Amino acid sequence: MTPDIEYGNLIQKLNTAQREAVSTTEGFVRVIAGAGSGKTRALSCRFAFLVNELGILPGNILCVTFTNKAANEMRQRIHNLTGDNDTGYVNTFHGFCVSVLQEDSFAVQYPKSFLVLDNADVDAMLQIIYEERGLTLRNMTFSMARDRIEILKLFKRPDYYRDMIALPLEALKEKYDNAVTVEDIIFYGYLYQEKKCFGLDYNDLIKFTLYIFKEREEIRLKWQQRLEYIMIDEFQDIDYLQYELMEVLCAWHKNLFVVGDPDQTIYTWRGADGSYLLDFDKKFPGTKTVMMMENYRSTPQILAAANSLIAKNTKRIPKELLPMLPDGGPVVCHFADRQDAEAKWISEEIKRLHEAGMPYSEITLLYRAHYVTRAIEQVFLQEKIPYTIYSGVQFYDRMEIKDALCYLRMIVYKDDLSFRRIVNAPKRNMGKRRMEFLQDYAEQHSCTLYQALQATWEDPVFKGTKAGQFVALVERFAGGQAGRPVSEVLADILNESGYEKMLRTEGSQERLDNLAELKQSVYEYETTCGEECTLEHYLSHVALFTNTDSLDSKGKVKLMTVHAAKGLEFPCVFLCGMNEGIFPSRKVRTLEAMEEERRLAFVAATRAENRLYLTRAESRNFDGSPQYPSRFILDIDRQLIQFTKEPREGLIKEAEDYIELSRKYLPDSESDIVFPVGQRIRHAVFGAGTVTDVDRDRGAHVIQFDSMDTPRRISFRVKMERI
Numbered sequence: 001m002t003p004d005i006e007y008g009n010l011i012q013k014l015n016t017a018q019r020e021a022v023s024t025t026e027g028f029v030r031v032i033a034g035a036g037s038g039k040t041r042a043l044s045c046r047f048a049f050l051v052n053e054l055g056i057l058p059g060n061i062l063c064v065t066f067t068n069k070a071a072n073e074m075r076q077r078i079h080n081l082t083g084d085n086d087t088g089y090v091n092t093f094h095g096f097c098v099s100v101l102q103e104d105s106f107a108v109q110y111p112k113s114f115l116v117l118d119n120a121d122v123d124a125m126l127q128i129i130y131e132e133r134g135l136t137l138r139n140m141t142f143s144m145a146r147d148r149i150e151i152l153k154l155f156k157r158p159d160y161y162r163d164m165i166a167l168p169l170e171a172l173k174e175k176y177d178n179a180v181t182v183e184d185i186i187f188y189g190y191l192y193q194e195k196k197c198f199g200l201d202y203n204d205l206i207k208f209t210l211y212i213f214k215e216r217e218e219i220r221l222k223w224q225q226r227l228e229y230i231m232i233d234e235f236q237d238i239d240y241l242q243y244e245l246m247e248v249l250c251a252w253h254k255n256l257f258v259v260g261d262p263d264q265t266i267y268t269w270r271g272a273d274g275s276y277l278l279d280f281d282k283k284f285p286g287t288k289t290v291m292m293m294e295n296y297r298s299t300p301q302i303l304a305a306a307n308s309l310i311a312k313n314t315k316r317i318p319k320e321l322l323p324m325l326p327d328g329g330p331v332v333c334h335f336a337d338r339q340d341a342e343a344k345w346i347s348e349e350i351k352r353l354h355e356a357g358m359p360y361s362e363i364t365l366l367y368r369a370h371y372v373t374r375a376i377e378q379v380f381l382q383e384k385i386p387y388t389i390y391s392g393v394q395f396y397d398r399m400e401i402k403d404a405l406c407y408l409r410m411i412v413y414k415d416d417l418s419f420r421r422i423v424n425a426p427k428r429n430m431g432k433r434r435m436e437f438l439q440d441y442a443e444q445h446s447c448t449l450y451q452a453l454q455a456t457w458e459d460p461v462f463k464g465t466k467a468g469q470f471v472a473l474v475e476r477f478a479g480g481q482a483g484r485p486v487s488e489v490l491a492d493i494l495n496e497s498g499y500e501k502m503l504r505t506e507g508s509q510e511r512l513d514n515l516a517e518l519k520q521s522v523y524e525y526e527t528t529c530g531e532e533c534t535l536e537h538y539l540s541h542v543a544l545f546t547n548t549d550s551l552d553s554k555g556k557v558k559l560m561t562v563h564a565a566k567g568l569e570f571p572c573v574f575l576c577g578m579n580e581g582i583f584p585s586r587k588v589r590t591l592e593a594m595e596e597e598r599r600l601a602f603v604a605a606t607r608a609e610n611r612l613y614l615t616r617a618e619s620r621n622f623d624g625s626p627q628y629p630s631r632f633i634l635d636i637d638r639q640l641i642q643f644t645k646e647p648r649e650g651l652i653k654e655a656e657d658y659i660e661l662s663r664k665y666l667p668d669s670e671s672d673i674v675f676p677v678g679q680r681i682r683h684a685v686f687g688a689g690t691v692t693d694v695d696r697d698r699g700a701h702v703i704q705f706d707s708m709d710t711p712r713r714i715s716f717r718v719k720m721e722r723i
């Protein structure tokens with residue numbers, strides 16, 4: 001169905017391809033869109049078209065975005081376009097699963113008020129497990145343990161969720177108690193902790209939803225029938241669980257619209273699979289494909305450089321972005337002698353731009369890895385250039401933000417994690433001894449720590465503490481929060497608990513500012529979320545928020561990794577640290593990974609609207625060998641870049657030789673060099689053995705050789721034969 005849509009300002013602002021994407025509403029539609037070609041615009045217009053022109057109810061549309069930030073923006077746009085407060089299901093896959101589970105978690109015997117766990121929660125659980133079982137960070141750091149849990153959940157023990165659902169808490173505890181290896185202790189300890197507070201992490205959200213859809217036909221049908229139209233953004237980065245969910249959801253109405261750019265697949269390392277986009281038409285016969293190549297974001301100079309760069313990927317469908325904007329300045333490339341000189345040059349250039357009238361907020365520094373910022377930050381501090389880093393400690397991981405959210409969680413869930421975090425912040429004299437008392441009581445009475453305190457706060461143990469006031473505070477808020485705006489509840493509890501007073505006494509202005517920002521973001525959430533925003537609702541979504549979702553950057557230069565910049569655009573971009581070994585990262589071990597790395601460089605370049613700078617410095621690797629200029633600079637035709645000064649003689653040639661050599665040694669893909677766990681192999685010297693683990697970080701297999709008592713780590717570089 002392609003109704004006549006030559007009306008409405010909305011549609012007039014679209015080009016032909018966008019219009020086609022917007023108005024082809026029925027069946028399977030795939031949009032292959034170039035960077036900056038207006039995907040987001042097309043997506044929000046399509047939503048508005050469905051609602052305004054076809055009369056579809058927003059609540060019957062699912063629109064999946066890649067980040068919460070994108071979802072918020074989309075909601076805002078849709079709100080402006082439709083004037084409707086109901087913006088339907090505009091969310092990430094995880095956020096959507098929260099909605100499903102809030103309605104139907106009873107099917108897995110979980111309460112509606114389950115907890116959505118973020119990294120800090122997981123760390124708090126790990127802390128308990130480590131203490132209980134005498135593990136130390138030498139056994140495994142928390143971040144490694146989190147990765148481990150994720151790998152186990154995704155690949156090695158994908159049926160783990162059945163334990164969480166089917167086993168009673170005591171049985172999970174028994175598994176944990178009986179666990180012997182560090183991996184098992186952490187894994188079962190974590191599952192036990194999760195179940196104990198009805199907590200679900202990101203993986204669980206999707207797994208539980210899929211499980212419910214599989215086991216309960218009536219629930220699946222309800223959601224399938226409800227979602228008359230489904231749209232998915234950034235489809236090139238969808239992973240197999242999300243794909244499975246999508247397949248289930250669209251099976252009834254069969255109206256599925258996906259949009260993506262194969263040249264922007266940058267998450268294969270996290271399970272994304274670009275072939276879902278490329279093979280979409282084979283999977284869904286009758287698919288209509290729309291190509292959107294006209295770029296409205298960047299100057300022709302920036303696009304020419306980006307096109308030239310990405311053309312060097314061999315495994316791609318050839319396509320070129322077409323510039324729509326007028327000419328701008330050249331892409332500038334600066335080679336500095338030293339790292340601090342690179343930083344200095346950037347800061348000088350930024351000052352120059354700023355003096356010429358460009359606000360700091362229009363300038364963004366992108367880099368492959370965080371460590372690149374060290375030198376730059378130092379210079380920015382000296383030169384008093386205001387900046388914010390998007391990441392490092394994530395906004396929602398900051399102590400004060402987490403504490404504030406735990407206060408809110410205490411009101412609703414009264415869970416042990418939140419209790420532990422805030423019962424003594426501000427100081428209420430609830431030290432280690434009293435916590436142990438509560439823990440013993442809770443274990444004996446099979447209750448939560450808070451219930452234990454409720455039952456015992458008059459006990460002499462708590463003499464001289466503020467335990468009684470704490471219980472009274474929580475009870476007062478728990479009894480009176482229903483129906484009040486979350487922002488109000490938050491402001492009140494931060495005040496009445498004495499938390500803000502504590503920060504004021506400490507003189508922690510930055511933390512107070514962060515709390516103010518949190519309040520503002522809650523307020524914004526309330527006014528844009530459309531649905532009735534209860535405290536439960538807010539809490540279950542806030543755990544999914546990440547750093548770039550908040551943070552104001554008014555008047556500040558932004559610093560972020562290229563991954564964090566996905567989907568964003570900035571007037572002026574400095575892409576810095578452009579050296580071999582940094583970007584491309586030294587961890588790249590296959591040609592496939594190198595192509596992904598080039599796509600990442602392409603994403604970086606296409607974020608820039610008017611100005612793009614590429615910078616690097618002469619530097620050395622850890623082993624003393626020289627670091628050459630990034631191949632991604634050399635990939636761009638020379639006449640498309642303007643050097644601030646000619647690179648030193650011979651440098652480019654040396655770099656080209658080095659790159660050529662390194663290319664020769666790269667195997668095609670992981671499957672050529674990495675064996676699965678369990679694979680029998682033969683090593684030229686050690687003989688036959690079995691792969692017991694794969695250590696990707698260090699690029700090695702862990703192998704138990706038949707001839708040895710203990711396992712060895714063997715680098716991917718060494719050729720071994722499959723048996």
Ligand SMILES: Nc1ncnc2c1ncn2[C@@H]1O[C@H](COP(=O)(O)OP(=O)(O)OP(=O)(O)O)[C@@H](O)[C@H]1O
Nearest residue numbers: 013014015035036037038039040041296297567568
């Ligand atoms: N038809 C159009 N006319 C004028 N400007 C447009 C049009 N379509 C999109 N734009 C502008 O082009 C820019 C890029 O659009 P948008 O952010 O939607 O692109 P995108 O395809 O999502 O980009 P990317 O994949 O690179 O993140 C935006 O500033 C948008 O306002």
